[in-house]
Amino acid sequence: MEVYQVGGSVRDRLLGLPAGDRDFVVVGVGPQELEDRGFRPVGRDFPVFLHPETGEEYALARTERKQGRGYRGFVFRTGSGVSLEEDLARRDLTINAMALAQDGRLIDPFNGRLDLQAGRLRHVSEAFREDPVRILRLARFATRFGHFEIAPRTLELCREMVASGEVEHLVAERVWQEMSRALMHEPPSRFIDVLREVGALAVILPEVDALFDGAGTGRRVLRVLDRAAELGAELPVRFAVLVGRTAEDGGSIRALCQRLRVPAACRELAEAFGQLRSKAHEVARLDADRVLSVLGQLDVFRRPERLQSFLLACEADFTAGSDAQASSYPQAEMWRRAAAEARAVDAGALARTGLRGQEMAEALRRKRTARIADVLPGGEVKKC
Numbered sequence: 001m002e003v004y005q006v007g008g009s010v011r012d013r014l015l016g017l018p019a020g021d022r023d024f025v026v027v028g029v030g031p032q033e034l035e036d037r038g039f040r041p042v043g044r045d046f047p048v049f050l051h052p053e054t055g056e057e058y059a060l061a062r063t064e065r066k067q068g069r070g071y072r073g074f075v076f077r078t079g080s081g082v083s084l085e086e087d088l089a090r091r092d093l094t095i096n097a098m099a100l101a102q103d104g105r106l107i108d109p110f111n112g113r114l115d116l117q118a119g120r121l122r123h124v125s126e127a128f129r130e131d132p133v134r135i136l137r138l139a140r141f142a143t144r145f146g147h148f149e150i151a152p153r154t155l156e157l158c159r160e161m162v163a164s165g166e167v168e169h170l171v172a173e174r175v176w177q178e179m180s181r182a183l184m185h186e187p188p189s190r191f192i193d194v195l196r197e198v199g200a201l202a203v204i205l206p207e208v209d210a211l212f213d214g215a216g217t218g219r220r221v222l223r224v225l226d227r228a229a230e231l232g233a234e235l236p237v238r239f240a241v242l243v244g245r246t247a248e249d250g251g252s253i254r255a256l257c258q259r260l261r262v263p264a265a266c267r268e269l270a271e272a273f274g275q276l277r278s279k280a281h282e283v284a285r286l287d288a289d290r291v292l293s294v295l296g297q298l299d300v301f302r303r304p305e306r307l308q309s310f311l312l313a314c315e316a317d318f319t320a321g322s323d324a325q326a327s328s329y330p331q332a333e334m335w336r337r338a339a340a341e342a343r344a345v346d347a348g349a350l351a352r353t354g355l356r357g358q359e360m361a362e363a364l365r366r367k368r369t370a371r372i373a374d375v376l377p378g379g380e381v382k383k384c
């Protein structure tokens with residue numbers, strides 16, 4: 001049996017990048033022979049096996065052919081008759097379609113190395129069409145390798161795939177998997193730009209796509225996204241600034257997140273950012289009651305860590321782009337101090353004085369607003 005290292009680990013090795021997971025292709029044997037050698041079958045849809053010692057993935061060389069729509073619509077031919085070249089030919093991009101033989105020889109029938117050197121993302125063959133996830137992967141690689149260009153025919157192919165309705169059948173988990181990885185590269189706006197360029201954004205994130213129709217909100221959102229990346233923001237912050245402003249058109253961030261099965265931490269921050277960003281910027285003009293109400297909406301009493309992410313999203317929003325007056329965000333410090341003061345009120349001590357229910361809530365509110373007022377620039381409590 002012949003064994004070849006294939007896919008992303010070969011690409012990254014040629015780029016001199018640290019090795020991630022290695023994948024292997026096995027040629028010249030069938031599934032039974034691999035099992036006889038102690039490999040454990042794991043693939044539900046494809047014949048993939050784990051090496052008995054290293055646990056690395058070994059797949060039988062296979063060809064795929066599309067049957068029906070969506071991610072599960074594959075039938076494939078596999079077995080000892082499929083060659084390495086046939087296997088490589090059904091892969092997505094030339095830079096991902098190289099193989100390394102055990103003696104160190106590079107097998108590169110589609111000139112992946114040349115494309116890697118030239119900084120070019122190019123599909124291997126028309127078989128690219130078989131899997132719409134590849135559009136997202138293309139956009140992700142374009143983001144990860146920021147200086148790479150996408151071959152015109154590859155872009156055209158993606159547009160044709162979108163036009164044929166293929167992208168509508170993407171499984172939510174796969175979309176989120178690619179998007180969440182892509183947003184962590186720099187600058188993350190490239191991911192959105194590529195998806196827009198091929199028309200896929202309108203299908204995957206129509207709410208975000210719509211921001212590009214009118215007064216420049218879309219471009220502005222992308223600047224904020226890149227600024228969040230510059231500030232070293234985590235995924236929830238990047239996601240929040242990307243989708244937060246879709247609520248302004250009456251859209252529902254919740255519905256968007258449910259559709260894509262976005263994790264709760266990302267969804268909650270996006271909703272908070274969407275609702276509260278303007279108030280956060282204006283803290284100097286808010287009275288203590290309003291400040292307390294925002295802190296309550298952010299749930300900072302039960303989840304103090306949320307404030308930090310929220311403020312980072314707001315900072316990116318406030319300081320992004322050429323039209324920003326400010327490069328710093330002093331509001332963040334005000335919010336932190338206000339939150340610290342509000343949290344310092346001893347609710348337990350109040351409860352021990354015998355206050356209950358509404359009275360207790362009111363007393364707590366008054367104590368908190370009094371302390372918050374001390375650290376606000378105006379220094380006053382609104383009388384109500």
Ligand SMILES: Nc1ccn([C@@H]2O[C@H](COP(=O)(O)OP(=O)(O)OP(=O)(O)O)[C@@H](O)[C@H]2O)c(=O)n1
Binds near residue numbers: 008090091096097133
């Ligand atoms: N939709 C897909 C997914 C994967 N592949 C092929 O399978 C290989 C392994 O895929 P995967 O491990 O998911 O990604 P990598 O390319 O290794 O990239 P990353 O470093 O981002 O994991 C890819 O290189 C590519 O040859 C493909 O052709 N089409």
